[in-house]
Amino acid sequence: MIRFALRRALGPLFFGLGSLALLPACSSSSADQQTAQLPYIGEREVVPSPTGGPADTVYATIPTFHLTDQAGQPVTNATFEDKVYITDFFFATCPSICPKMQSELLRVYEKYKDNPRVVFLSHTIDPAHDSIPVLRDYAERLGVTDASRWHFATAPHDTVFALARAYMTGAQVDKEAPGGFAHTGAFALVDPNRHVRGIYDGLNKDEVDRLIKEIPVLLQEVSATPATATAKQP
8 A cells, every 4th residue: 555655754865866867977978888977875075175185075874784694694894895785675574565676676686696796685674573584484485595695684673774764765663554664665776885876766667677777887886996985984
């Protein structure tokens, strides 16, 4: 019955981001493909140079986290060092948007599952039910047998809900929502420096197609310039 339970709160941000285009630095089409960059999404701060030189733009980063995945292994920021990753929020008994979301994210996984530089992270928002065995069964039913490529992770509610805000999506306990939780269907694309570089409607095939097309753009960018932005710690 709900497409996005938190649409009203996050709608102006989430749906506005869907129209962001790549930002080419050159005019020719071949050069555009080589130099295109995805936008940095989220809070930023312009910091004047103490020496009078060009100012630095400081971008917000995903905070430090400690999760546990379906293999019982720790998942931290270091897990994604030198990689790009795609993240979402779900729960195993979700009767509404989760099956559609995971079906769409599975399309992305199938496209990039053989690329070790692309990793997936799904956070359960129902840690009381979604134990490690439940998460392992859920992953296996999706056909995901390698936890190092797609982590289905658990953590206490306060950790998960704080991360949802950092990824510019939403999740909360809601006894009136189907399954007892409300959350959006957003996917976030994150670079190796912990910056969010894209947000996509995980219930919209065209948006997910855009994610599939933009992952190589980010991979090319971070290969050319591994440290492209100053981090702003939350």
